[in-house]
Amino acid sequence: MELPQRELAVLEAASADEPTPVAELASATGEKPETVTGAAFDLEERGLVTVSEDTVADVELTEEGERYHRMGLPEIRLYETALGAGADEESVSMGEVLGAADLDGPEVDIALSNYARKGYGEIESGDLSANPDADPDTDEEAAALDAVADGEPIDEDVREALERRDLLVVHERTIRSVTLTDDGVDALMAGISATEAVGQLTPEMLASGEWADVAFADYNVEADAETPSSGKEHVLRATAERVTDVLVGMGFEEMEGPHADSEFWINDALFMPQDHPARTHWDQFALSEPSAVDELPDDLLERVESAHREGVGDDGDGYHSPWTEEMARGVDLRGHTTSLSMRYLSGEAVGDLEPPQRYFSVEKVYRNDTLDATHLLEFFQIEGWVMAEDLSVRDLMGTFTEFYSQFGIENVRFKPHYNPYTEPSFELFGTHPRTGEVIEIGNSGLFRPEVLEPLGVECDVMAWGLALERLLMLTHGFEDIRDVHGTLADIDFLRNTEVVY
Numbered sequence: 001m002e003l004p005q006r007e008l009a010v011l012e013a014a015s016a017d018e019p020t021p022v023a024e025l026a027s028a029t030g031e032k033p034e035t036v037t038g039a040a041f042d043l044e045e046r047g048l049v050t051v052s053e054d055t056v057a058d059v060e061l062t063e064e065g066e067r068y069h070r071m072g073l074p075e076i077r078l079y080e081t082a083l084g085a086g087a088d089e090e091s092v093s094m095g096e097v098l099g100a101a102d103l104d105g106p107e108v109d110i111a112l113s114n115y116a117r118k119g120y121g122e123i124e125s126g127d128l129s130a131n132p133d134a135d136p137d138t139d140e141e142a143a144a145l146d147a148v149a150d151g152e153p154i155d156e157d158v159r160e161a162l163e164r165r166d167l168l169v170v171h172e173r174t175i176r177s178v179t180l181t182d183d184g185v186d187a188l189m190a191g192i193s194a195t196e197a198v199g200q201l202t203p204e205m206l207a208s209g210e211w212a213d214v215a216f217a218d219y220n221v222e223a224d225a226e227t228p229s230s231g232k233e234h235v236l237r238a239t240a241e242r243v244t245d246v247l248v249g250m251g252f253e254e255m256e257g258p259h260a261d262s263e264f265w266i267n268d269a270l271f272m273p274q275d276h277p278a279r280t281h282w283d284q285f286a287l288s289e290p291s292a293v294d295e296l297p298d299d300l301l302e303r304v305e306s307a308h309r310e311g312v313g314d315d316g317d318g319y320h321s322p323w324t325e326e327m328a329r330g331v332d333l334r335g336h337t338t339s340l341s342m343r344y345l346s347g348e349a350v351g352d353l354e355p356p357q358r359y360f361s362v363e364k365v366y367r368n369d370t371l372d373a374t375h376l377l378e379f380f381q382i383e384g385w386v387m388a389e390d391l392s393v394r395d396l397m398g399t400f401t402e403f404y405s406q407f408g409i410e411n412v413r414f415k416p417h418y419n420p421y422t423e424p425s426f427e428l429f430g431t432h433p434r435t436g437e438v439i440e441i442g443n444s445g446l447f448r449p450e451v452l453e454p455l456g457v458e459c460d461v462m463a464w465g466l467a468l469e470r471l472l473m474l475t476h477g478f479e480d481i482r483d484v485h486g487t488l489a490d491i492d493f494l495r496n497t498e499v500v501y
């Protein structure tokens with residue numbers, strides 16, 4: 001019998017008595033595991049071996065699991081501190097034990113919720129007792145953490161419990177093994193010689209005619225191969241493109257403008273009083289370089305100052321609070337893209353505009369927020385406005401209903417709100433597809449005369465700022481914005497997720 005070299009090598013390395021895993025055959029033959037798998041399937045087709053499959057679970061400690069492996073489980077650390085405080089004799093105030101236990105932040109809750117469950121003691125109206133008979137040395141979960149760290153197997157129930165606590169992750173893997181059949185053994189006894197199978201057809205073989213005489217290796221389309229993970233457009237970018245398509249389809253044109261802008265365009269033009277709390281460094285990022293913007297339209301600057309000081313219209317009233325040109329010329333990272341809307345509505349960006357007009361942008365904004373599951377220091381805002389003769393709240397709601405329905409989001413809800421620059425104003429809410437929680441997805445309204453009159457706009461303008469990340473939360477169902485942004489991003493999610501159309 002003749003066999004390609006790689007098949008012969010695998011056949012010779014396999015045994016009739018027990019299955020040999022592909023990895024072992026690979027090191028015995030010096031071939032790559034993929035090559036061995038390919039050869040094994042070819043041999044199986046010839047009836048010379050059988051290929052069996054087993055699923056094995058590789059268990060690995062998470063970062064948190066790793067930490068508790070080193071420092072001890074929080075509930076055990078709590079128990080040991082409680083013993084030290086004599087809580088096995090008489091219950092001790094919980095505050096006292098917690099203070100001494102050196103548990104940080106979330107570990108306190110973790111310790112408390114596992115303490116009683118695992119029989120370390122009781123917690124009753126602020127007092128903590130320790131069970132003198134409990135023995136951390138027999139704690140199955142602690143023992144399992146040690147076992148996993150040492151690469152030893154652990155009990156299935158404990159594994160599940162620790163998985164639920166996010167202390168370990170399990171990766172399932174398929175292992176293929178090869179066993180010689182009787183025919184395989186007979187063939188080996190009878191003697192097999194190797195044919196040199198050619199893996200690749202070359203121009204030289206074509207030219208020389210050699211191709212006609214050689215044996216080509218079969219393709220094995222079932223062979224295990226690495227999954228190449230190539231570069232991919234980020235889902236947020238792709239969704240921004242999708243939003244752009246939808247809004248262009250609804251007749252909107254795109255706005256552009258600077259990320260760092262004068263306070264004038266970001267705040268003053270929007271009738272945001274200069275002493276408004278949102279204008280402090282607690283909320284916005286100021287640039288020290290350049291410290292001021294020179295080029296602002298003088299006449300507009302004057303009209304905006306007057307709106308702030310005296311209001312507009314016959315019965316208008318201003319803020320009667322300090323206003324300085326120096327502050328208006330200060331430079332900030334924009335906290336919203338409504339700065340772009342101001343540039344366009346004023347005629348500064350593309351000249352004076354006659355109604356009807358529709359404009360939008362999907363751009364980054366920057367806020368000095370506290371990072372959490374729904375807040376980042378920078379995010380994408382879907383800004384937009386419609387300028388027309390007679391606009392009402394119905395037009396606003398209708399536009400959102402149409403926009404969100406293109407993403408399969410049907411139940412957008414509205415809540416009256418306050419913005420210094422719009423009246424009436426509405427916040428928009430959507431329902432999270434997984435948690436059912438109602439989350440804020442945007443803010444909107446009709447610009448006030450104090451905004452429009454200085455800009456020289458004589459008709460109505462309705463406008464909004466929607467959060468792209470929140471839209472993505474509703475369409476994709478993730479709960480933490482940090483899954484898609486920043487260092488904690490879930491790479492598998494980003495690799496595998498698709499934009500919803």
Ligand SMILES: N[C@@H](Cc1ccccc1)C(=O)O
Pocket residue numbers: 335336337338419422443444445463464465466
């Ligand atoms: N600028 C508002 C959104 C908005 C824009 C235009 C009008 C009304 C509201 C925000 O960032 O929340």
